[in-house]
Amino acid sequence: MATPTKLISAIPDEEYQRRLRRANSPRPDLWLKLDAVTDPEIPVVSIWDLGVLQDVEISDEDIVVTITPTYSGCPAMESIEQDIIKCLSTSGLKIRVRSRLAPAWSTSWISDDARQALKTYGIAPPSQAGEALCCPRCGSTELRTISEFGSTACKALFQCLSCHEPFDHFKPF
Amino acid sequence: MSEISSEQIKEYVLRLADDAVVQGHRLSEWCSHGPFLEEDLALTNVALDFIGRARMFYAYAAKLADDGSTEDSFAYTRDCREFTNLLIHELPRGDFAFTCVRQYLVDEYSLRFMEELCNSEDPTLAAIAAKAIKESRYHLRRSRDWMLRLGDGTAESNRRMQEALNELWGYTHELFEADRFELSLANAGVAVDPSLLRNEWLTAVSTTCEEATLSLPTENWSVRGGREGIHTEHLGHLLSDLQFLQRAYPGLEW
16 A cells, blocks of 8 residues: 555644654653643643643653743743652652743644643633634533633633623633 | 854844833733723733743843843843833833823734744744744734724723824834844844834724724824934833842842
């Protein structure tokens, strides 16, 4: 059978590469450990699920964890950095956290599990193509925008006109 | 880009960093003074994006300088004359109309600027721009909305918006001026030649103003000096606020 020459990827390539780095890592235990590190503002989503955790490299003397910022001014990044260091501190190695800007973080990297977790937590996940934004509580699409900016840079504030619940929407970015 | 030194790129990066930190600081002054809670959050969120942008630029400048400078030393220990931001960013925040009009004019500019900077042959500049574009797009959506709502609002809101626009107009020309230094960097594929952005910017601003029932100013004065470190009297006051802590307690950390 001939090898197909045209590849149609269902997920963004940089996201595919990220998943590959984890899948092929010689130290899956470190990645697993880091699943305990969450966004301090959204404690139900790990930095892996959010797409912030990019790589974990290990040498004889240190572990280098690469993360990418969500929004440029996001104050959560510093606390995430400290949490990573704390989380891996038992390894006995020096932990370095490196920040990488390119490729720019995108909400399209957020996993399906994380989207569900956001919803359960009361945050409407970033809407995907062809999908209407709906209330995380009752599912209604009758909504009004309260503010383009919510409690953090990544969220906007909406209100459901059916059940009247105000809720945060994780902006597609 | 072989003939461009890292010292030159650093100088350029500092210009962009200063623009962002000063704009961010002016927005941050609205914290707890916004006209209502949601707007307070919006203004400070946009401020955070600009300060984040400044941090990325300053951190890069520090890396290029490689002389012990840090993002903090650039922001907190340089004096007025060493700041090279464009003057429009440093004007006092004024009333809400003034803040809205300035933000709109700056957003229309920033978006186009970052779209161009994305193509820079300097990979770090291109990466910072790629992040900033997404934010600017969102900022513009909101600031344009305010132009329409307040321009085409009440007689009072229209009057204030028009006054702000007239007052700011003379400061917009500097956005599109490039000195020889910037042009040489632009020719080398590192920097943006801002003069190329003017037509598109003007078309977009004209359309918005028309929709907002505001008239394009006929003022024929313009002010220049920011890139040379010659500022309005307002920057010094801004810095005295921004830099107070590090000046009074050098090296203090949280």
